[in-house]
Amino acid sequence: MKFLAVVWLAAAAMGGYLPDAAAQAATVKPAAGEELRAVYATSVEVAEGKRIAEASCARCHGANGISATKGVPHLAAQRAAYLDLQLRAYQYSARVQGAMTGIVKYLSDDALVKVAAYYASLEPPRPAAAPAKPAAGKADPVQAGKTAAASCGACHGETGVSATPGMPSLVALDPKYPVAAVNAYKSGQRKNDMMKPLVAALHDETANNIALFYALQKPVKAQTPAPGDQAAGKTAASAGCAACHGDRGVSGNPATPSLAGQDAEYLVAALRAYKDGSRKDESMKDPATALDEKAMKNIAAYFAAQQPQPLNVRRPLTTAEWTERCDRCHGANGNSTDPLMPRLAAQRAEWLEQVLQAYRTGARKSTAMAAMSAMMSEADVKELAAHYSRQAARAVTYLILPSEGKKRDK
Numbered sequence: 001m002k003f004l005a006v007v008w009l010a011a012a013a014m015g016g017y018l019p020d021a022a023a024q025a026a027t028v029k030p031a032a033g034e035e036l037r038a039v040y041a042t043s044v045e046v047a048e049g050k051r052i053a054e055a056s057c058a059r060c061h062g063a064n065g066i067s068a069t070k071g072v073p074h075l076a077a078q079r080a081a082y083l084d085l086q087l088r089a090y091q092y093s094a095r096v097q098g099a100m101t102g103i104v105k106y107l108s109d110d111a112l113v114k115v116a117a118y119y120a121s122l123e124p125p126r127p128a129a130a131p132a133k134p135a136a137g138k139a140d141p142v143q144a145g146k147t148a149a150a151s152c153g154a155c156h157g158e159t160g161v162s163a164t165p166g167m168p169s170l171v172a173l174d175p176k177y178p179v180a181a182v183n184a185y186k187s188g189q190r191k192n193d194m195m196k197p198l199v200a201a202l203h204d205e206t207a208n209n210i211a212l213f214y215a216l217q218k219p220v221k222a223q224t225p226a227p228g229d230q231a232a233g234k235t236a237a238s239a240g241c242a243a244c245h246g247d248r249g250v251s252g253n254p255a256t257p258s259l260a261g262q263d264a265e266y267l268v269a270a271l272r273a274y275k276d277g278s279r280k281d282e283s284m285k286d287p288a289t290a291l292d293e294k295a296m297k298n299i300a301a302y303f304a305a306q307q308p309q310p311l312n313v314r315r316p317l318t319t320a321e322w323t324e325r326c327d328r329c330h331g332a333n334g335n336s337t338d339p340l341m342p343r344l345a346a347q348r349a350e351w352l353e354q355v356l357q358a359y360r361t362g363a364r365k366s367t368a369m370a371a372m373s374a375m376m377s378e379a380d381v382k383e384l385a386a387h388y389s390r391q392a393a394r395a396v397t398y399l400i401l402p403s404e405g406k407k408r409d410k
Contacts, residue, residue, distance in 0.1 A: 038080035039339045039398045041117030049118030052111050056103050065119045073351040077124035077395045081339035083116035095364070124393030127346045128386075141316055145213030148206050151198075160214040163223040165265040172219040172261065172308035174254035175211035182207045191278055216315060219261065219308035226264035228301025237299050240287045249303040261308035267300035268293075314375065319383045325372065326384065333391040339398060346393035352385035 041049070054063070057075070061067050065076030075083065089095040091104045091112070104112065149160075152170070157163055160170035170178060184190040185199045199207075237249070241259070245251050249260035259267065273279035274288035291299070317325075326344070330336050334344030344352065358364040359373040360381075376384070 035085075036081050036339060038084040038113045038116040038120065041080070041114065045114045046118050046121050049111075049114030049116070052107070053115050053118050056107070057115065060099065065122050066125045067348060067351075070348075070350055071354060072348070074125040074347055075119040076122035077393055078119055078343055079336055079339050079341065079396065080116045080120035082336075082342045083119055084113055085340065087112040087116060122395075124343075124395050125346045127392050128349060128389040130390055140318070141209045142213050142216060144206070145209030145211070149210045149213050152210070157223075159217040159220075161217075161220045161222060162263045162266070165224045165263060166269060168263055168266040169222045169261065169308075170214040171217045172258050172311060173211075173215065174251075174258075174311060175208065175215045175313065176254040177257050178211040178214065179204075179207050180255070189280060191273075212313070212316075215311050215313045219310055221261035221306075221308065222263040222304060224263045224265065224304075226301045226304035228264065228297035228299075230298070230302045230305050232295075233298035233300070233302030236291075236295055237302050240290070241299065241303075244283065245303075248306045250306075250309050258308060259303040260306035262300075262303055264297070264300040264304040267303060268296045271296045271299070316377065317375075317380070319380070319387060322376070322380060322384055323387055326388075329368075334388040335391070335394040335396075337396060339396075343393060344388040345391035347389060349385040349389035352388055353381055356381045356385065 053061075053065075060069060060072050061075050062069075065074060065078075067074050086095065087104050087107075088109070090097065090100045091107070093101065107115070152160075155162075155164060155167045156170050162169040181190065182199045182202060185192060185195045186202075188196070237245075241249075244253070244256050245259050246256075249258055249262070251258040270279065271288045271291060274281060274284040275291070277285070327333065329338070329341055330344045331338070331341070334347075336343045355364065356373050356376065359366060359369040360376070362370065373381075
């Protein structure tokens with residue numbers, strides 16, 4: 001079933017606007033008034049585009065623009081202006097892919113317009129079949145982390161804020177640091193008779209979820225005493241700790257823990273362990289060795305009194321939240337009504353994965369897509385690609401409407 005999208009095609013109405021998804025083709029943007037030529041090609045031009053496509057494109061993209069080759073996208077019913085821009089991008093090396101570049105470099109701009117118009121005129125591909133047994137919905141990693149962290153609350157506090165002297169707070173730490181600590185306990189690099197059996201059977205995903213849960217909690221100082229001279233501790237910390245752990249104990253390095261608001265007794269115990277060698281870290285051994293017991297307590301008191309700061313850690317989006325964002329540009333269920341924005345619905349899943357990875361690595365250029373894809377996990381990429389591959393594709397018809405002035409004249 002086709003639906004109708006009505007657009008203004010006058011150059012003044014479009015204003016030469018190119019959505020960011022087509023930004024990589026901006027250097028080969030057609031002349032003013034030409035960017036939408038493929039959208040309203042004549043039937044004669046479409047027929048000529050079919051002849052060219054059958055000779056140059058069908059071997060890879062299929063006889064009717066329906067690809068049967070892994071890693072090669074469907075072209076049937078793709079948006080005409082978008083196809084034209086991408087073909088020009090290959091032709092002028094704004095996009096580079098050996099097979100495509102070799103084919104399009106011998107085609108004129110006029111031929112590219114006709115090929116784009118032909119593929120846009122075809123019936124869309126069928127959506128990919130849903131799995132026989134639907135996969136369980138993606139679990140919320142924060143909720144999963146909260147559930148798994150319930151067994152940690154007795155020592156570290158329900159939200160990771162310690163109320164037990166000698167037990168570290170787990171808030172205000174970049175998730176990478178607690179995960180690394182868990183792995184160190186597992187391997188025996190960090191010695192703790194209580195922690196080792198607790199983390200021995202902890203899966204990596206569970207450790208990541210717990211760390212994420214704590215990272216998203218409100219940063220609060222440990223609810224424990226901190227005996228010591230804070231002023232003397234500040235002087236000592238500025239000389240020996242600030243370079244790595246940050247001013248006031250707020251670290252800017254995920255591998256180095258923030259110390260602000262940390263339990264003082266735990267900090268002293270950690271310094272003793274570094275000093276006697278029971279805890280291994282070459283960067284900490286020399287600074288700790290130079291400290292006596294009084295200096296350790298003073299430094300711990302200073303850091304414990306500092307306010308921990310919120311982290312720049314985002315709550316992961318669900319697949320439904322991701323698709324809501326993607327649909328803003330690519331249309332409901334991936335059916336774009338913008339002639340310059342590609343349709344995602346019923347596209348090959350592995351192709352969509354490949355494209356998202358290209359934006360993540362910078363192999364394909366788009367400010368908006370780079371920012372969007374950079375926040376996606378590998379699981380997000382796979383689930384989004386699978387989602388759009390299963391959506392019903394819709395063809396679009398674009399009509400040329402008279403300007404408002406001409407309407408009034410009539």
